[in-house]
Amino acid sequence: MADTVVLPQGTYPIGTRTLGPATVPVGVTQIELALDGAAMTSPALHVSMALDLSLDGGSTWNTPHPQVDPFPVTMTLDGGAKDRQGNPLPKYTIGTRLPDPSNANRRVRAVVIISGTALTTSGTLSLT
Amino acid sequence: MSIAIDSRNAGAKSAGATSISWTHTVGAALVSGFLHVGASTGSGTAVSISAVVWDSGGANTGLSKTVNAVDTELTDTANNLKTSWWWLAPPAAGAKTILVTAASSCELEAGSSSWSGCAGTFNAASPQKTNRGANTNPTTTVTSAVGEQVIDVIGVNLGSGVTAVEGASQTLIFNQNNGPATSIGAGSDEASTGATVTMDWTGMTVNTNDTNQICVSLIPAVAAAPATARRSSRPFPFRPGSPRSR
Numbered sequence: 102m103a104d105t106v107v108l109p110q111g112t113y114p115i116g117t118r119t120l121g122p123a124t125v126p127v128g129v130t131q132i133e134l135a136l137d138g139a140a141m142t143s144p145a146l147h148v149s150m151a152l153d154l155s156l157d158g159g160s161t162w163n164t165p166h167p168q169v170d171p172f173p174v175t176m177t178l179d180g181g182a183k184d185r186q187g188n189p190l191p192k193y194t195i196g197t198r199l200p201d202p203s204n205a206n207r208r209v210r211a212v213v214i215i216s217g218t219a220l221t222t223s224g225t226l227s228l229t
Numbered sequence: 230m231s232i233a234i235d236s237r238n239a240g241a242k243s244a245g246a247t248s249i250s251w252t253h254t255v256g257a258a259l260v261s262g263f264l265h266v267g268a269s270t271g272s273g274t275a276v277s278i279s280a281v282v283w284d285s286g287g288a289n290t291g292l293s294k295t296v297n298a299v300d301t302e303l304t305d306t307a308n309n310l311k312t313s314w315w316w317l318a319p320p321a322a323g324a325k326t327i328l329v330t331a332a333s334s335c336e337l338e339a340g341s342s343s344w345s346g347c348a349g350t351f352n353a354a355s356p357q358k359t360n361r362g363a364n365t366n367p368t369t370t371v372t373s374a375v376g377e378q379v380i381d382v383i384g385v386n387l388g389s390g391v392t393a394v395e396g397a398s399q400t401l402i403f404n405q406n407n408g409p410a411t412s413i414g415a416g417s418d419e420a421s422t423g424a425t426v427t428m429d430w431t432g433m434t435v436n437t438n439d440t441n442q443i444c445v446s447l448i449p450a451v452a453a454a455p456a457t458a459r460r461s462s463r464p465f466p467f468r469p470g471s472p473r474s475r
Contacts, residue, residue, distance in 0.1 A: 169252075172251070174241040198239035
């Protein structure tokens with residue numbers, strides 16, 4: 102499945118944004134959300150990204166059950182991170198394996214919490 | 230008492246993270262429970278995992294990365310890859326959050342498993358830690374014993390087109406790949422049926438990929454003696470009124 106832009110390029114103020122939900126095609130086993138890091142160079146920027154999973158078409162999310170482990174998955178980041186060569190990190194990502202690949206009712210959504218300073222970026226969701 | 234799997238959990242991966250977390254469910258009826266987390270980082274400046282916490286936001290119970298008084302953390306200095314093996318015994322039951330915190334921004338990969346029937350102790354030869362340079366088939370012969378359970382974690386420095394595939398007799402716990410020119414973290418387990426267990430990985434098709442591998446063999450809990458056996462260990466019970474009780 103092609104990558105999907107779930108957060109258009111822009112500047113987003115401090116606060117919480119929910120992206121999606123998006124339908125997960127049958128057979129997909131991996132999810133990754135990436136934020137373009139080109140303008141995320143301020144160490145004052147702090148972001149939390151969480152990926153949520155529904156197995157029932159979005160009626161319930163992250164229902165505590167081994168079947169939905171490991172969801173929700175989250176990451177926290179500080180702006181200004183470097184890659185291995187010492188250059189600004191090109192993208193910040195969070196990802197994991199998706200359970201229950203034969204389930205046609207799977208939905209995913211992301212919750213992005215911005216603090217410290219505004220976030221300038223775009224966001225891409227990959228389902229493979 | 231034999232060691233049995235409760236849950237294997239794919240965990241999570243991230244590039245540019247200072248922490249990652251995920252949900253792991255520990256069964257309610259777990260006897261002699263054990264929780265394991267494997268974690269690996271990649272970066273331009275070797276980054277350690279500073280803490281792993283069970284039930285983040287709740288009890289916030291810290292896991293240990295010390296096995297038999299040895300720090301499990303392993304560093305590949307050529308590529309700034311760090312890998313570590315964490316544990317807690319027994320974990321509180323329930324669906325709770327595992328939080329892995331790094332000392333600074335890095336590539337992070339981690340996963341978890343929970344078990345029953347564990348003593349919370351380890352084979353005296355554990356941990357067995359090996360850092361390898363260019364190698365397409367990292368393999369460790371793990372000292373173990375019948376009834377023990379070996380769990381390994383591996384960190385791989387990536388070129389391109391590289392995967393990590395567990396050996397045929399191992400069961401995958403997690404396999405998180407952050408993509409070309411970054412790193413993989415993965416873990417697997419295998420029951421011991423003899424004095425050694427071979428833990429190996431393939432898929433490193435580009436022969437320039439350094440690896441860290443940490444292997445630990447869990448010792449099974451000893452079953453409690455039956456109540457009847459405890460009573461029979463008193464050979465000369467005294468009775469009120471008998472000559473010896475006066």
